[in-house]
Amino acid sequence: MAKTYDYLFKLLLIGDSGVGKTCLLFRFSEDAFNTTFISTIGIDFKIRTIELDGKKIKLQIWDTAGQERFRTITTAYYRGAMGIMLVYDITNEKSFDNIKNWIRNIEEHASSDVERMILGNKCDMNEKRQVSKEKGEKLAIDYGIKFLETSAKSSINVEEAFFTLARDIMTKLNRKMNDNSSSGAGGPVKITENRSKKSSFFRCTLL
């Protein structure tokens, strides 16, 4: 099966309920916006293939499946993630304060070298703003990660955000590639139905 991409990056969206994670996801993957999601149902992840430095990169962006609501995100969600968007709502101070807790969660469950980025979403609703841009920037600097204010609704900075994260992952990857990895034996197995081998082991006559 020919692949239509050079790299696959697994990205996660994390943040409190209602900050607009799913809207960001839809804006980026479908260029659509809808205010009617109440919580995320039926969306495992969305895909968009982008091009960076002539390479086709398939971004597989996972949504929380609503499990952020009662803080019951499964550890399996974090496994293998290469980039994480931490999203808060600029009109909701609480969601900003909780970014610290989400970062702690990431540190506990995600791989230690995952790329992270903080997004202050809903920046189109300036009149209801509770979190200043400076505050967001400061938090990002404290953690040494990048920051953008976005609006899924007005399509502000959404492309930039995902491209920035993808580029950072790419940069890290290239550096590692150059360092050259000599990976050892038997890596992890993804199970899919096409994997099974046809032949039973003892069918052939031998000895």
Next chain:
Amino acid sequence: MADNLPAEFDVVVVGTGLPESIIAAACARSGQRVLHVDSRNYYGGNWASFSFSGLLSWIKENQEKSEISDECEDWRKLILENEEVISLNKKDKTIEHVEAFCFGDQDSAKDVEEAGALPKLPVFGASGAEGVAQDPNKECPPLDSAVARAESCEAEKAASVDTASTVEENDTEVNCENEGSPSVSSSESALDLGKAEAAPSEVSAQEPKKIMYSQIVREGRRFNIDLVSKLLYSRGLLIDLLIKSNVSRYAEFKNATRILAFREGKVEQVPCSRADVFNSRQLTMVEKRMLMKFLTFCLDYEQHPDEFQDYKNSTFAQFLRTRKLTPSLQHFILHSIAMVSETDCSTVEGLQATRKFLQCLGRYGNTPFLFPLYGQGEIPQCFCRMCAVFGGIYCLRHSVQCLVVDKESGRCKAIIDHFGQRISANYFIVEDSYLSESVCRNVCYRQISRAVLITDQSVLKTDSEQQVSILTVPPVDLGQPAVCVIELCSSTMTCMKDTYLVHLTCPSTKTAREDLEPVVQKLFHLNTEAEKETENEELDKPRVLWAVYFNMRDSSGIDRNSYSSLPSNVYVCSGPDSALGNDCAVKQAETIFQEMFPTEEFCPPPPNPEDIIYDEDELASEESGLSNSPETKPEPSPEESSSRGSTAVNEHSEE
């Protein structure tokens, strides 16, 4: 927990163990509104995995058998006149005889804390640092985290990147985040950075590194220690279900790499695949031929009834003695391949077990088994994720006070949770440990004996230290159960580098320690540092750094009628059983689901996320909020859904 839960669901599931989680996923998938709760603050119940510090808290919790007094009875006013209540347990009583041992320098670790979770770490005590300083051959000197992040995890990129141009390498990826970048406090980084610069890639080939208890504590989050020790048969029901439901996309696995046997005081590798038999150095040519002939016969033994007809009433062990096999081959087949009892297993059962083993070979590797990366505890969570994707609502740390039963119909109408909220539903799934003693008074439970060891070397050293091994230790006294030993290496993401996690399991006859310590003593070196010098012949055995023993209740295989006065729409899921595979849990989940929804398909493949097209109308119809509406999603054709596998790292190229 700011917002309240809806007051009505279709199905309420209490407990997040494997069968409950599969049922929750199946129900949500078929369009039911599911509430899934667990009273603990972690997923999985007795199927959970813990970091080292998490396990220590679990041990403490289970050693303190404090009763929680039920001071608040306010919820009783929610019960109507024509209703009665079935109270649920407040305290889990399924774990007993928990005994933990540290073999080494526990005192020096008293100031050390698990690293990683908190941004600001306490400065480690001098003794903690000493553990590192004593060790000039440390393979991966702790670097400043930024440096480590940039340089020492290079292999990890292979783990999560699907590089189209290197198709051949997709199957040889290595996840080494725990190998390259130990999380250390800034103070210690500074201390060690000089050394790192002096000898950036010093690799020790000689001595096995001495791991101190303080290091285990500090690297605690590298551990994912399972309460149950199981493997997935590559053609078992769980693998089938993971594939069919597409839940497999949430997990990664590692092949068990070796089947081991313990014979005449020695650990040996069992040749079981064709290649193994060919390459075996321990077998003579004649033995190779005998073994191949016998295994080939087992694969289609039903076609050759004349070969075993006369032994139908004998044990499998007796049958093997008649098959011109040398004693070592008989041992391998009986204990390591069929993994059956010498005294109670009939010929046909033994042949069946052997065939099951052989049929599972070669699907994913040279042994029949897979182990989930990050531990068995991931698997229930993967099903929970699936349930959540289809609208299931999750609450941990959420206890249920009671079931509310309608006196007239005898059916359960609702639960009342610990906030005193009444939540109604049509069906209720409750894990056995939540049922009170009055419901279980006629139930006779078995027990499982478990031990978990952290050791410094493999029980059988080879060129590669990254081995996942399964070893069956036959009983010393006939009639006793055999002990199943599973040794996990650090690349399974269940233990820190330079350690092994060893799980021992058997059906209980006594306390876990009484059942398992004799086996531990045979395979491992238990003495502390000081005594080590006195004895040399013991030196090649792996050293146990830390151990815990406990008994776990085995509530599998209990007839529904044994529970007293269970309403007809309340279904009970059992905790883990003592078998190696997961068939029991999958069967139970499917049976319960089919009883509730006889016309619904059990966990059909979900639509491919890439195929879901949302348009405005559909989105509007989802406004009803928490109700899920899978009917708004188009079902993909089977080809579309099966092609999904290619988005993740997969290994078709291996063919």
